[in-house]
Structures are given as C-alpha cells and as structure tokens.
Amino acid sequence: xxxxxxxxxxxxxxxxxxxxxxxxxxxxxxxxxxxxxxxxxxxxxxxxxxxxxxxxxxxxxxxxxxxxxxxxxxxxxxxxxxxxxxxxxxxxxxxxxxxxxxxxxxxxxxxxxxxxxxxxxxxxxxxxxxxxxxxxxxxxxxxxxxxxxxxxxxxxxxxxxxxxxxxxxxxxxxxxxxxxxxxxxxxxxxxxxxxxxxxxxxxxxxxxxxxxxxxxxxxxxxxxxxxxxxxxxxxxxxxxxxxxxxxxxxxxxxxxxxxxxxxxxxxxxxxxxxxxxxxxxxxxxxxxxxxxxxxxxxxxxxxxxxxxxxxxxxxxxxxxxxxxxxxxxxxxxxxxxxxxxxxxxxxxxxxxxxxxxxxxxxxxxxxxxxxxxxxxxxxxxxxxxxxxxxxxxxxxxxxxxxxxxxxxxxxxxxxxxxxxxxxxxxxxxxxxxxxxxxxxxxxxxxxxxxxxxxxxxxxxxxxxxxxxxxxxxxxxxxxxxxxxxxxxxxxxxxxxxxxxxxxxxxxxxxxxxxxxxxxxxxxxxxxxxxxxxxxxxxxxxxxxxxxxxxxxxxxxxxxxxxxxxxxxxxxxxxxxxxxxxxxxxxxxxxxxxxxxxxxxxxxxxxxxxxxxxxxxxxxxxxxxxxxxxxxxxxxxxxxxxxxxxxxxxxxxxxxxxxxxxxxxxxxxxxxxxxxxxxxxxxxxxxxxxxxxxxxxxxxxxxxxxxxxxxxxxxxxxxxxxxxxxxxxx
Numbered sequence: 001x002x003x004x005x006x007x008x009x010x011x012x013x014x015x016x017x018x019x020x021x022x023x024x025x026x027x028x029x030x031x032x033x034x035x036x037x038x039x040x041x042x043x044x045x046x047x048x049x050x051x052x053x054x055x056x057x058x059x060x061x062x063x064x065x066x067x068x069x070x071x072x073x074x075x076x077x078x079x080x081x082x083x084x085x086x087x088x089x090x091x092x093x094x095x096x097x098x099x100x101x102x103x104x105x106x107x108x109x110x111x112x113x114x115x116x117x118x119x120x121x122x123x124x125x126x127x128x129x130x131x132x133x134x135x136x137x138x139x140x141x142x143x144x145x146x147x148x149x150x151x152x153x154x155x156x157x158x159x160x161x162x163x164x165x166x167x168x169x170x171x172x173x174x175x176x177x178x179x180x181x182x183x184x185x186x187x188x189x190x191x192x193x194x195x196x197x198x199x200x201x202x203x204x205x206x207x208x209x210x211x212x213x214x215x216x217x218x219x220x221x222x223x224x225x226x227x228x229x230x231x232x233x234x235x236x237x238x239x240x241x242x243x244x245x246x247x248x249x250x251x252x253x254x255x256x257x258x259x260x261x262x263x264x265x266x267x268x269x270x271x272x273x274x275x276x277x278x279x280x281x282x283x284x285x286x287x288x289x290x291x292x293x294x295x296x297x298x299x300x301x302x303x304x305x306x307x308x309x310x311x312x313x314x315x316x317x318x319x320x321x322x323x324x325x326x327x328x329x330x331x332x333x334x335x336x337x338x339x340x341x342x343x344x345x346x347x348x349x350x351x352x353x354x355x356x357x358x359x360x361x362x363x364x365x366x367x368x369x370x371x372x373x374x375x376x377x378x379x380x381x382x383x384x385x386x387x388x389x390x391x392x393x394x395x396x397x398x399x400x401x402x403x404x405x406x407x408x409x410x411x412x413x414x415x416x417x418x419x420x421x422x423x424x425x426x427x428x429x430x431x432x433x434x435x436x437x438x439x440x441x442x443x444x445x446x447x448x449x450x451x452x453x454x455x456x457x458x459x460x461x462x463x464x465x466x467x468x469x470x471x472x473x474x475x476x477x478x479x480x481x482x483x484x485x486x487x488x489x490x491x492x493x494x495x496x497x498x499x500x501x502x503x504x505x506x507x508x509x510x511x512x513x514x515x516x517x518x519x520x521x522x523x524x525x526x527x528x529x530x531x532x533x534x535x536x537x538x539x540x541x542x543x544x545x546x547x548x549x550x551x552x553x554x555x556x557x558x559x560x561x562x563x564x565x566x567x568x569x570x571x572x573x574x575x576x577x578x579x580x581x582x583x584x585x586x587x588x589x590x591x592x593x594x595x596x597x598x599x600x601x602x603x604x605x606x607x608x609x610x611x612x613x614x615x616x617x618x619x620x621x622x623x624x625x626x627x628x629x630x631x632x633x634x635x636x637x638x639x640x641x642x643x644x645x646x647x648x649x650x651x652x653x654x655x656x657x658x659x660x661x662x663x664x665x666x667x668x669x670x671x672x673x674x675x676x677x678x679x680x681x682x683x684x685x686x687x688x689x690x691x692x693x694x695x696x697x698x699x700x701x702x703x704x705x706x707x708x709x710x711x712x713x714x715x716x717x718x719x720x721x722x723x724x725x726x727x728x729x
Contacts, residue, residue, distance in 0.1 A: 031070050032111075032124060032132075033063040034156060034165040038173070039098060039136055046210025048177045050144050056173060057098040057139040058120060058154055066111070066129040070161025072122045074154050076140045079172065081243040082148025083183055083205075084190030092118040092140045092152060099138045102130070113137040124161070146190040147179030147207040148241065148291070174237075178209030180308060180322035183241060183293065184248035186332060186384040195327045195384060198301055203248045204228075204324050205241055206308055208290040212274055217311040218292075219261055219318070221269035224305050225328055226298030229266045231258035234291040241291060250293040258292070270294060298328040332382035334448040340379045341443055341451030343430075351427075352377035356453070359430070360510055360545065363401065363457040366431040372405075376428040376453055380445045388445070395420045395444045396428055401435035401457045404428050432457050437505055458545070459503040461512060466567050466579035470496045471655040473526065473553035474624040475561075475586040483531035483550030491627050491652050495548035497582060499532070499567055508545025510534060515570040516547060519578075520554075525563035526584050527552040551584065559588045560621040587624040587656070588617035591631065591682040596673065596690035603664035603694055609644075611660045611673065611690060615653045622656020628681060636675035640665035640694075647675070668696035 039057025048054050058074060076092035094115030096104070103113040108125035111132065115121075120138045144150060151174050156165035181190050184203035188194015196202040208216070222228045234240055234250035241247060257275060262268040272292050298304055308322040342354035352375055361373035380388040396404050398417040406421035406428050430441065436459030443450050473480040481496025499516065501509045513534050520528040531550040551565060564581035571577060599610040615623040615631075632649045644662035651658045665671055674689035 030064045030066065031068045031161050032066045032072070032129075032163045034072055034122075034132075034163060035061045035063070036074070036154060036156065036165065036167045036170045037061070037134070038169055039139070041175075046176065046212075048144060048175055048210065050147060050177060050179050053141050053143045054150075054175055054177075055098070055139050055141050056154075056175075058137045058170070060122075060132050060135050060137045062132040065131050066124045066161075066163075067126060068161045069126040070124045070163040071159045072124075072156050072163045072165060073159065074120045074122075074137070074156045074165075076118045076152055076154050078150070078152045080149060080151035080237075080239070082146050082150065082177075082181075082207075083241045083243060083245065083248075084181060085144075085146045085148070085150075085243055086190075087142060087145060087150075089118050091142045093142065094118055094120050094138060095141055096138045098136045100136045103135060103137060124163070144175075144177040146181050147177050147205070148181075149207070149237070150175040150177060151237075176207065176210035178207050178321075180204055180206045180306075180324050182324065182326070185326065186329075186386070188326075192323065193325045195329060196296070196298070197331050197384070198298055198328050199331075200297075202296045202326050203293055204296060204306060205250070205291055205293045206322060208274060208292075212290060214274060215313060216274040217271060217313065218273075218321070219269055219271045219309045219311060220294060221261070221307050221309070222296070222304055223307070225300050225302035226296055226304035226326065227266055228270055228294055228296050228306060230295040231270045231272050232293050233258065233272065234293070238291060241293070248293070249295075250291055296324075296326055298326075301329050303327050332384035332386065334388070334445050334450075335381055335383040336448055336450050338381040338383065338385055339445075339450045340381075341376060341453060343374050343376045343453045343455075345374055359455040360508065361430075361432060361455060361457055363434055363436040363459050364432050365434040369429060372429040372431050374430040374455055376430065376441065376443070378426045378428065378443055378450060380426070380450055389424060389426045391423050392426070392445050393421060393423055394426060394428075394450075397442045397444070398439055399442065400439035401433055401437045402439040402441075402455060403431045403433050404441060405431065430455055436503055436507065438507070456507050458507045458509045459505070461501045461509045461515075461569050461571070461577055462504040463502045464567060464569050464577050464579040465500045465502070466582050467498045467500070468496070468582050469494050469498060470625045471583075472585045472587045472622055472625045472653075473551065473557075474589045474626070475553055475557045475559045477527075477553055477555035477557065478589075478624075479531075479550055479552050480584075480625060481548075481550045483533055483548055485533040485536040485548070487535065487548055491625075491654075496551045496584075497549040497565075497567065498535070499547040499549055499579065501545055501547070501569060510545045512569065513547055515572075516549075516567065517570065517576075518549075518551070518565045518567050520563055520565055521581065522561070522563035524554050525557050525561040525586060526565055527554050528565070530565075530567075553584075553586050557586050559586055559617055559619045561586045585622065587621045588619070589624050589626065590617060591615040591623045591628055591653075591677075592618040593620075594631070594677050594682065594686065594688050596636075596675075596688050598690050598692040601692055603692060605664060605666050605668065605694055607664045609642075609662045609664045609692070611647070611662060613647060613651055613653075613658045613660075615651070615656060615658075623653050625654045627652045630678050630681050632675040633678045634676065636673050638671065638673045640667060640669075640671040642671075642673075647673075649678075664692070664694050668694045670694075 037059045039059045042055040077089045096115050106112040109127045111124040111129045113122050115138050154170035155167050182188050182194045183205050185194040185196045232250040258272040261271050274290050304326045306324040309318040310321045342352040343356050344352035345357045359374045380392045406425050436457050439455045441453045470481050482493050487493040516532050518528050518530045520526045532547045535544045535546045562585045564583050566578050566581045568576040568578040593616045595614045617623050629650045631651045636647045642662050645660040670693040672691040677686045
C-alpha cells in the first residue's frame with residue numbers, strides 16, 4: 001500500500017485551489033470608447049427656413065464591448081448664432097424619435113439612451129453590454145427664428161466608469177437657414193417687416209439657402225417709397241452678423257460680386273451674383289455660406305416693399321425668394337405709454353422690475369443711499385419702443401414732503417425737490433425730510449411726463465380706531481379672535497378687533513404693535529390681556545398700520561355678562577391715545593335652543609331675503625361666537641327652490657346669530673325651511689323651521705287693473721253728469 005505524506009496533500013490542495021481561482025478571473029475589464037457621427041439631417045436638401053424644425057440625429061459607434069457600468073452625456077450647445085435670434089442652448093431640444101430600439105431599454109447587459117433638455121445620456125450596464133455599430137442614439141431639434149448661419153456642437157463627457165469619446169464629426173455642425181431679415185430698423189429687427197425713420201437708414205441681410213449654385217444671380221428691387229443701395233457680402237462663417245456682435249452690415253470679402261441692375265445707378269435696383277457653391281445644410285468645417293446685406297432709405301413717409309428675386313441662368317426667368325416691407329415714418333418722439341417706472345421699498349434696492357410697491361415710510365429725514373425709503377427705476381422709451389436710457393436726461397419734481405436723488409443706482413446724490421440727472425441716470429432714490437404727508441414724485445423727459453409715483457410719509461400716532469369683528473366670548477376664560485399677522489376669510493381667521501393707528505393727516509402708522517394694550521371695564525368678565533400683530537395682508541413699504549387683535553374672557557366669568565375693552569397706544573411719556581370703548585359679552589359654548597326666521601312675512605318673486613338663525617345657551621343668552629359643527633343632523637330643506645347663501649349642517653354664530661342672504665323663490669305661494677337640531681351638539685334635539693310666502697305678481701297686477709277700471713268708470717260717470725248740466729249731448 002502506497003502512502004502520501006501530509007506535506008504533499010497540502011501542496012496538491014493549495015495548487016488545486018490556486019488553479020480554481022485562476023479559472024474564474026475575467027478578462028481585463030473594458031469600457032466603451034464612443035465615436036460620434038451624424039445621421040441624415042431634416043431637411044436634407046439645404047431648404048431649412050425660419051419657423052420649420054431642423055432635426056440633427058446623433059449616431060454612435062463603440063470600439064469595444066462594455067464590461068464596466070458607465071455613463072456618457074452628450075450635450076448640444078451653440079457655437080455661433082445669427083444676429084437677432086432669441087434661441088438659447090435650451091432651444092436645442094434632445095429627443096428619441098430617431099433612437100434605435102436597442103437603446104430604448106435599461107438593463108445590466110444593455111445600454112440606454114435618454115434625452116433630457118439639451119442632452120442625451122447613455123447609461124451602460126456592467127455585464128457585457130453589446131458593442132454599438134452605427135447606432136442612432138436620438139436627435140437634437142431646433143426651430144430657427146431668423147435667417148442666417150446656426151452652428152452648434154454635440155460633445156460628450158464621461159462620468160461613471162469614465163468612458164471616452166471622439167467627437168470630431170460633431171464639433172462644428174453648421175445649419176444654413178435661408179431668408180431675409182432686418183438687421184437695422186426702428187422696429188422689426190430679425191423679421192422681414194418693420195418700421196424705420198425717414199431720413200434715417202434700414203439694413204437688410206439676405207442669406208442664400210444651403211446648396212445655392214455658383215453663379216446664381218439675385219436682383220433686389222424696391223417699390224413704393226425709398227430706394228436700395230450699398231450691397232455687401234459677408235465672408236464665409238462670418239463673425240460679423242452674429243448674436244454677440246453689434247454690426248448690422250456685412251464686411252466685404254465674401255463670395256459674391258455686387259452692382260447695379262442697369263449698370264449705372266440704383267434707379268432700377270441692385271444685384272449680386274454668387275461666385276462659390278453654397279454648401280448644404282450640415283458640415284463639419286467652414287460653411288461656405290453666402291450672406292449679402294444692403295441699405296434701404298427714404299426721405300418721405302410711406303411703405304417700401306423690397307423684393308429679392310432669383311434669376312435663372314438658363315432662361316432669365318425671375319423667381320421671388322424673399323421680400324421685406326418697411327414702413328417709413330417721422331422721427332419717433334418720447335412716449336410715456338411705452339416707458340416704464342416702478343417703485344420698490346427699501347434702501348437695498350438697486351433695480352426694480354415691478355410691480356409698484358405701496359410705500360409707507362417714517363417722515364424722518366434721510367440723506368444717504370443706506371437710509372433711502374424707496375427706489376424708482378425708470379426706463380424711458382420713444383414711440384418706436386427704443387430704450388432712451390443711455391441718452392435721456394430725466395427731471396424729477398417732488399410735490400409734498402420728501403426729497404429725491406438721481407444717479408446710477410446711487411442714493412442721495414444731488415438730493416433735492418426738483419433735480420435733473422445726466423444721460424444714463426435712471427435710478428431715483430426717495431428720502432424723508434422730517435415732514436409727514438403724501439408725496440407725489442413726477443418724472444419727466446423734456447416736456448413729456450413719463451410717470452408719477454406716490455410715497456406716504458407718516459408721523460406720530462394721533463388716533464386709534466377699533467373695528468369690532470367678534471362679539472361674544474366663551475365664558476370661563478377663553479380666547480376670542482385671531483391675533484396673528486396672517487388672517488383668512490374664515491371664523492378662525494377673524495380678528496376680534498382690528499385696530500388702525502393713524503397720524504394727524506389720517507395716514508396709517510406701522511410698526512407699533514409693541515406699544516398696544518387694552519383696559520377692561522370689568523376684569524371679572526373680560527381680561528385686559530390681548531394678543532396682537534400687524535396685518536401682513538396689507539404689509540407694504542414700511543408696514544401695514546392695521547393690527548389684528550385677540551381678546552379673552554376672564555377666568556371664572558359666567559354667561560350673560562358684558563364689559564368694555566378700551567384699546568390704547570402708549571405714547572412713551574406715560575400717557576396713552578385710546579380708542580372708543582368696545583363692548584364684549586360672554587356666553588356658553590354650547591347651544592341650547594335654535595330658532596329660524598325670515599326678515600319678511602312675504603316677498604315678491606326673486607326679492608332679496610334674509611334668513612336668520614339664532615342660537616342661545618341654556619341660560620337664554622346668545623351662544624358664544626364660533627362654529628357649531630354638525631348643529632343640524634342634515635342640511636336644512638327648503639320647500640321651494642331658493643338661491644343665494646344657504647345654511648348647511650355647520651352654523652357659525654357671531655353675536656348669537658347667523659345670517660344668510662338669499663333670493664325669494666320664483667313661484668308664488670308659501671314656502672319654508674326646516675331642519676333638525678343634532679342632540680350630540682346642542683343641549684336638546686328639536687325641529688326648527690321658518691316660513692314666509694311669495695306674492696303672485698300676476699294677482700297683484702290684476703288687482704291694480706281692477707282698481708284702475710273702477711276709477712275709470714267713476715270718472716266717466718262724472719263726465720256724463722257734467723255734460724248733462726251743461727246741456728251737451
């Protein structure tokens with residue numbers, strides 16, 4: 001028998017284990033290396049026009065099988081846009097209409113392409129996601145809003161798993177959008193219709209469609225008022241007529257020749273001839289675009305129609321390819337209706353976009369930017385809508401208290417009551433001068449008043465006014481009313497009292513809540529303690545000046561008692577300014593008896609009617625103010641159709657009553673409303689009702705007619721008697 005030593009066994013075991021481990025180690029991990037290309041553009045024939053979508057599909061290839069979870073994000077962004085366009089990167093909308101079915105689903109062994117905003121995100125799983133071979137990942141779509149050259153890039157950035165990408169084919173995608181636009185005009189820039197000022201200038205740019213043939217000729221003619229002249233062409237991929245530039249004309253150096261149609265002057269119009277083939281819609285290099293600009297002018301008011309016509313090289317036949325309409329008018333004037341002026345509260349305001357704030361400020365004199373009470377931002381415009389800020393000299397006049405300063409976002413520079421700024425200064429600061437009252441600030445440009453703004457400067461409190469909202473507090477020590485800054489159109493949001501503090505001019509005085517208190521005429525009925533807050537529903541400028549108040553019954557108080565509360569403002573020298581006394585009563589929280597009644601025993605059809613529901617506690621006193629939820633077992637029932645405010649199962653009592661404004665039924669006869677009181681809410685169950693009636697309008701009319709007929713008969717008899725005495729037959 002052959003034996004094996006333990007050392008050999010151990011060696012064999014270790015070797016076997018090592019072999020097994022080696023057998024499950026995967027091949028070297030790989031991550032996708034993407035390469036981009038473009039699918040078929042739509043439109044594909046160079047006919048992209050303003051207002052029609054352009055679709056640019058993104059196509060991908062990968063050089064390996066992905067074995068590591070990875071994320072690649074392709075983002076579309078503009079590299080060049082035509083002058084006057086409003087498109088942004090967000091206008092390059094990613095989509096999935098062209099996406100291959102294989103990229104529609106996520107999974108551990110799959111790659112999914114998801115369009116979001118202006119990105120396409122590819123998420124690949126970690127378990128041998130298949131290699132991509134000329135696979136459509138989606139598309140980017142934009143709608144041109146002006147003619148010209150649009151260029152954008154689609155560039156990838158790898159995040160998770162750090163995939164790489166080669167984007168050579170998508171770094172300079174060029175889209176040529178043919179057509180004409182106004183690059184200089186009083187209005188209508190970017191469009192083919194606009195206005196211009198007589199004696200001035202307007203400039204038009206025409207972009208040839210993609211794939212325009214070499215030697216193509218175009219005539220530019222003018223009808224109506226005005227003329228055209230000065231044709232110039234832009235160099236390929238021109239950076240002149242682009243969004244970030246300020247030029248309105250091409251600079252020479254492009255691929256056209258220009259001249260007069262008649263060879264002598266511009267009386268018959270101007271022409272240009274393309275000398276280089278204009279490239280198709282999409283390229284990965286310079287675009288070889290053709291853009292021509294020309295001037296229009298008119299010394300008389302009226303309408304000018306400019307027509308751009310393509311002339312066939314083989315037949316000479318004309319084809320209109322674009323037209324521009326310019327309405328020439330007199331020089332624009334300052335227009336208050338197109339100018340804007342907004343006032344904002346506070347010293348920190350450096351810009352104010354509206355809407356206007358209601359400014360209430362202390363009369364205290366202020367002279368610095370940090371202490372101004374308001375700022376006014378003015379944008380003067382003329383009748384053509386042009387912003388005149390850069391050249392306008394504004395005049396500001398104060399009527400009433402206060403002073404103003406004017407400077408570019410400054411404070412009290414050159415502060416006064418009648419000041420004039422310099423060109424470019426359109427921010428006005430408002431300051432107190434120690435005088436209370438209402439100030440009107442008039443802002444003018446020349447003789448044209450652009451706007452007026454109002455600021456109220458308040459003085460010291462001179463009067464306290466109390467308006468009662470609730471009447472009966474729950475006996476035994478309970479709060480009544482809402483004393484917070486935020487109230488609502490509900491019982492819970494109703495203050496017991498609203499206080500208004502006003503100065504000697506009647507203007508409200510804000511920010512005085514801490515100085516408010518109350519005095520009770522009977523501390524065993526109503527407590528002097530109150531809770532109050534300035535009302536933020538009307539909180540504008542420095543504050544509201546109205547205060548919501550919550551009151552309380554006294555601990556140990558009983559139903560049926562009354563006391564007054566006098567609300568007061570502490571002047572600060574130990575004296576007070578007080579309101580007229582306000583009477584409050586106490587009642588139990590639980591209803592014992594409920595009654596209903598209409599305000600009239602009869603109505604005409606459709607008359608206004610009032611139903612009053614009265615609630616009393618077990619002592620016969622009005623029930624405490626509040627909502628009696630589920631007071632009725634069901635919604636009160638009317639015997640006829642009634643419109644207006646109708647009671648439900650929950651009744652809100654204020655002052656012991658709840659009133660409902662209604663309209664009497666349209667049909668005549670008696671009617672009523674009835675309900676059953678819920679014994680779980682009230683002290684006892686009972687059926688309650690109210691009755692009234694509707695007068696028959698026709699019956700009343702017949703009665704009036706009968707009375708009138710009787711009067712006519714009596715009058716005829718009297719006439720006959722008189723005629724008989726006079727012997728008249």
